[in-house]
Amino acid sequence: MNMSDTYDPAVIEPKWQQKWEADQLYRSRVDWSKPKYYALTMLPYPSGDLHIGHWFAMTPSDARARFMRMRGYNVLFPMGFDAFGLPAENAAIQRNIHPKTWTYANIERMRKQLRSMGTMFDWKREAVSCDPAYYHWTEWFFIQLYKHGLAYWGEGLVNWSETLQTVLANEQVIDGKDERTGQPVVQKMMKQWFFAITKYCEELLNFEGLDWPEPIKLMQTNWIGRSEGARVVFTSEHGDPIEVFTTRPDTLWGATFMVLAPEHDLVDKLTSDGQREIVDAYRAQTARATEIERLADTREKTGVFTGGYAINPVNQKRIPVWIADYVLGSYGTGAIMAVPAHDERDFEFARKYNLAIVPVIQPDADESIDGSAMEIAYVGPGVMINSDQFNGTPVTADKGWANPSVNTVAEWLAEKGIGGKSVNYRMRDWLISRQRYWGAPIPAIHCVDGTIEMTPDDQLPVLLPDDVEFMPTGQSPLRYHEAFQHTTDSHGRPARRETDTMDTFMCSSWYQYRYLSPQYDKGPFDPAEAAYWLPVDVYTGGAEHATMHLLYTRFFTKAMRDLGMFEETQAIMHANGRDSKGLFDEPMLMLHNQGQILGAERKGDTIVARGRRQGNVFVADRIEVIDPASVDAGVRDDSVIGELMKRTENVMQVDAGGVLVTVEAAPDAYINIPAIDGDNTVNQLRHHLEIQRMSKSKGNVVNPDELVDEFGADTVRAYLMFFAKWEQGGPWNYGGIKGPQRLLQDIWEIGRADYQPGTVDESISRALRRKTHQTIRKVTQDLDEFSFNTAVAAIMELRNTILAAQKESAVSREAWDEAVDTMLLLMAPISPYITEELWARRDRPYSIHQQAWPVWDEDIAREELISLVIQINGKTRDKIEVSAGLDDDALGRIALESEKIQRILEGKAPRKVIVARGTLVNIVA
RNA sequence: GCCGAAGUGGCGGAACAGGCAGACGCGCACGACUCAAAAUCGUGUUCCGAAAGGAGUGUGGGUUCGAUUCCCACCUUCGGCACCA
DSSP states (O other): OSSOSSSHHHHHHHHHHHHHHHHHHTTOOOTTTSSSEEEEEEEOOOSOOOOHHHHHHHHHHHHHHHHHTTTTOEEEEEEEEOSHHHHHHHHHHOOOOHHHHHHHHHHHHHHHHHTTTTOOOOOOGOOOOTTTHHHHHHHHHHHHHHHTHHHHEEEEEEEEETTTEEEOOOEEETTTEEETOOOEEEEEEEEEEOOOOOOOOOHOOOOOOOOHHHHHHHHHHHHHHHHEEEEEEEEEEESOEEEEEEEEEGGGGGOOEEEOOOOOOTTTHHOGGHHHHHHHHHHHHHHHHHHHHHHHHHHHOEEEEEEEEEEEETTOOOOEEEEESSOOOTSSTEEEOOOGGGOHHHHHHHHTOOOOOOOOOOTTOOOOOGGGGOSSOOOSSSEESSSGGGOOEEEEEEEGGSSSHHHHHHHHHHTTTTTEHHHHHHHSOEEEOOOOOSSSOOOOOOOSSSSSSOOOOGGGGOOSSSOOOOTTTTOOOGGOOOHEEEEEOOOOEEEEEEOEOOOOOHHHTSSSHHTTTTTTOSSSSSSSHHHOOSSEEEEEEEETTTTOOOOOOHHHHHHHHHTTTTTTHHHHHHHTTTTOTTTOOSSEEEEEEEOEEEEOOBBEEEEEEEEEEEETEEEEEEEEEEEEEEOOOOOSSEEEEEEEEETTTEEEEEEEETEEEEEEEEEEEEEOOSOOOOOOOOOOOOOOSSSOOOOGGGGGGOHHHHHHHHHHHHHHHHHHHHHTTTTTTTEOOOOGGGHHHHHHHHHHHHOOOOOOOOOOHHHHHHHHHHHHHHHHHHHHHHHTTTTTHHHHHHHHHHHHHHHHHHHTSSSOOOHHHHHHHHHHHHTTTTTTTHHHHHHTOOOOOOOGGGGGOOOOOHHHHHHHHEEEEEEEEEEEEEEEEEETTOOOOHHHHHHHHHHHHHHHHHTTOEEEEEETTTEEEEEEE
16 A cells, blocks of 8 residues: 555545546536436525535535436536625625625635535536626516516515615515614505516416425415406496405305405595595505514404495495405405405404394305304305305305306306406516615616616616715615716617616526526527526425525526527527427426524523622623533522523523523623633623524534534535435534544545455355445435435445455455445545545546446345244244245245244134235234 | 424434334444553443333324324424415
8 A cells, every 4th residue: 555544635635626627527518419417506695605504405416416427417517606685785884895895705715615515516607696797698688578578667565664765675674673773664665677477377386297396386386376266346336346356256145345455546536525534544554554563463453434335246235345454455456345254354354343244155055144143254165045046056165166156156247247257366476676786787777758768788788887885874876876877768868777676586597597608698598508408407405495486487487488588499409309398398397405404402501690680680790600510590689590591792591490580791790601711701601502594693603614624525525415314404413423434434444455355255245246236226226316314324334344344354356346346436426535536546447427327236136035024913023034035825834834933823823824025924813 | 373394212314005113323331452542443222121021103093914104183393374355
C-alpha cells in the first residue's frame, strides 16, 4: 500500500472536485443516441448560507440523478437561484446594502457550499433569476400572456399600511399588524396585475399521466375548490337583476332572504333612505376590518338590513335583502340566496336577526320538520317539500349534479330562463403585482389617456435601475425614481412606466426551461435543447410548495403550450423521431417530496434567580445556572428556581415546577454560568427549544459546513440519506452520524485491502456472491423508489458480510473482487468522492461515475437454504433450516415431523395444515 | 370544524399482494486491547421472568388458520384549508 493511508476527506474531496471540474465530468450535452433524464430539484433562495435542510433536499436528489446516469441515461441535473425577493430589500433598508450586492454576494458564497456537496450539477446551465438575461424573458412572458388575454389589470385586495403608505406582503402581516412596526394593516382595493389562472381550473384538476403524491394532488384539488350548482337570477324591486350562485338550487323555495357582500354594486341602489345611515356605517366598518377580525375564531355573524327587497323567481315571494361580511365579494357573484333551514351559516344569521325559516327538505316523506322549532339547519338527504311541482323529488347526500334534486331543478331553471347549471371555483386569479423594487419589472406603460401599452420587444428588458434609494417606509424606490418612470408610448406621447414588479413565483414558474440554455438570447429557451431534454422527468422538493409554486408552474406550461411556444421544439422532436404527444401538458412528470429537518429539542438552563416579587414580575439581581438534579424547582419569596423556557432581552419565562413565572433581570444583575468562563451576561443563558422548523431567528439552524469540516461531505451525505425516511424528515440529531462514519471508514479499509485468499471454500464464496447480488437487487430497487435509508442499510449489510469473509480468508479472489467492486459502485451515488478514490486505487477505469450500474443475477441471488417457520394456530413454535424449493406437501410433512411440534400436539391430529409462500407452515390444532 | 399524513424498543427506523415483528444503525451494558483514555474488536440488548413460558406495533372492537398490514369506532401528533354559498 502506498502514501498516506488514513481516510482523509479533507484531502481527497477537493482533489476529485477539481479533477471532475477540469474534465467537465458533469457537463450534460444533447445526445440523441442516448435516452435522456431531466432531474430537477427546487432551486434555493440565496439567503446567505446553505443549511442542513438544503443538503437534505439536494444530496439524495443528486444520488438519484447519479444512479440514473450509471444506469445509462444522459442526465441533466441543473441548479440555480431564485434570486429576487423581499429579504434582499430588507437587508438594503436595515444595513444599507444594495439588494444586488447582497444577493450576488450570497450567491457566490452558496455556489462554493454547493460545490462542496459533491453534486453532479452542470454549472454551465446555472440560471439566476435576477440576471437581466433571465428577467428579460420573464418580462417577455408577461407580454405574451397579456397579448393573449391571460394577464390583465384589475381591482385586487391588498394589505395596506396607512402609517407607511405602502402595500405589505402576506408574510409581512402578522396578526393584522405590520411585523416590523406593529402598526395595523387594512384591506384595501387597488389596481393590480393578475394572471388568469382560473381559465385553467378545469385542466389543472386533471392529473392524468402525472406520477405525483396523492396528498399533493388532493391539496391542489381542494385549493382549486370546484363546486357544481346553478346560477339563479333574482330581481330587485327596482327591476335590477341580482344573480346568485348556489350549490343547492333544490332549496330555492326555502330562500327567505338574500345577503349581498357589503361591497356589492347594487347595495347603494337597494338601500332605503331609512336604512342608509346604518348601511353606510356597516360598509365603512367592514372596509376597515383587519386580518385580526377576519380570523378571530369567535366571530359571530353580523349584518344589516338594506331596507330593500327582491323577488324570488321560483315563487314570486318578496324577500328582504341584507348585507353581511360573511358573504365574500370575491367568490361567486358576491350575493347569495339565504336558505336558513338548510344552511348552517344562514341559519345562524336568521336566528340572530329573527328572519323566517322555511324547511323545503325533510328527512323522509312522513316526518315533517317545523321551521320555528329547528335548532340546527338540516343538511342531510331526504325529499323536497314546499316546492310546488318538485315536491317528493328525492334528495341524496351526493354533491353537485349527481344529486337528482340539484340536477332536476338546475335544468328546469335553464328551461324557464331564470338561471341554469353553473360551476364555481374557490381559486382566484393569480395576483402578481408587488409594490417592490427587487423583482422583475412589469413591462407595461400607462398612457396619458388611461390606456395601457406593453414595452416593445426590442426594448426589453426593462432594466431595474441601480441608482435607487431605500426609504425606511418600505415604499418601493421605483415609485420616486423619475428617470425610470418617465417614458413615451407608441404615439410618442409622454407616458408612465409601471412601477410594480412581479411576484417571484413568476420567475420560478419557468426556470426549468431557462436551465436548458441560460445564455440563449433569441427566446426564453433554445428549442434544440428543449426538444431533447423536456419534459422534466423527476422533480424533488418540499411539500410546502404544493398549492402555490406547483400550481403556478403547471399553469405556466399549459399557457405556453396554448400560446404556441413549443411549436419549434416539437418540430425538432419530430425530426429526431420523438413523439411529442402530450409532452407539453405538464412541466414535471414525476414528483417526490422530501420532509423537513426540524430543529432538535433542547433543554433550557436551570436557573436560580434571587430577588423579589414586584407585581406580576419577579425582579432578580442574581441569576445562576445550576445542575437541575441538585434542587427542586419552585417559587419562594426570595427566589425562583426552574428551567428557562423563553427569553427576550432581560425578560425571561421560567418553568418553576409547572408554574410559568416572569423573571426580569435587573440592569446590574449578577449572572453566573459555570460552563462559560469569565463574566456572563443574560444573553448567554440558553432557553428551551421546541422541535420546530429551523430558522435564523430561533437560533436552531444547523450549519453543514462544520459537519463537512469534521466528517467530510461523503459521510454527511450518507448520514442524511440514512438518518430518516426521506419523505418524512424529522428533528435533527447528529448522534447517529457515527454509523455512516464507520461505514465509510470500513469501505476505506476494504477498498484498499490487499486480499489474499487462504483455503478457498466454494460454499463460502457462493454465500458472498449471493449477498453481493442480493444487495445489487435491493439497492437498485430502493434508489429507484427514493428509499435512501434502506439502500444505505443494505450496503452496510454487504459491508458486514465482506468483513466477515475477509477474516476467514476462505472466499475466492473473484468473489472478493466482485463484492468489493460492487460495493463501491453501489455506494458511488451516495458518497461520490471516497468511491472514486478507491476505484482509482484499485486500478479500475476512470471515472467510477461513468461506469455501468451493476446488474444482479437472480440465480446467484437465490437462497439455497430457507428457514421454515412452523406455527400452531398462528403462533411460531419452531424453525427448521430446509433446502429452498421444496413443494408444499414436503414442507407440511417436515413441519409435522418436528419434535417440538409433536410434543405440543401430543399426538392429536391437526385439523388443517396451511403452507404459505413456501417458507411458513401453520398447523391448525 | 373540514381534508390529508403518521403513531412500532431508550432513539432513528425496517418489515405491509395478510405469513418469523424489531433488518440496518445509534445508544447502552459487559469483556478484550491500553499505565489510562479515545479509537478499535468481541458478546449482549423489545418488555416481564432465574427458567420454562408469557405479553407486545397508539386505544377498543371485528374479519381471518394467521393482522404492524384489511374493516369499524376512538385518542394523540404533524401538515393543509378555514364563513367558498
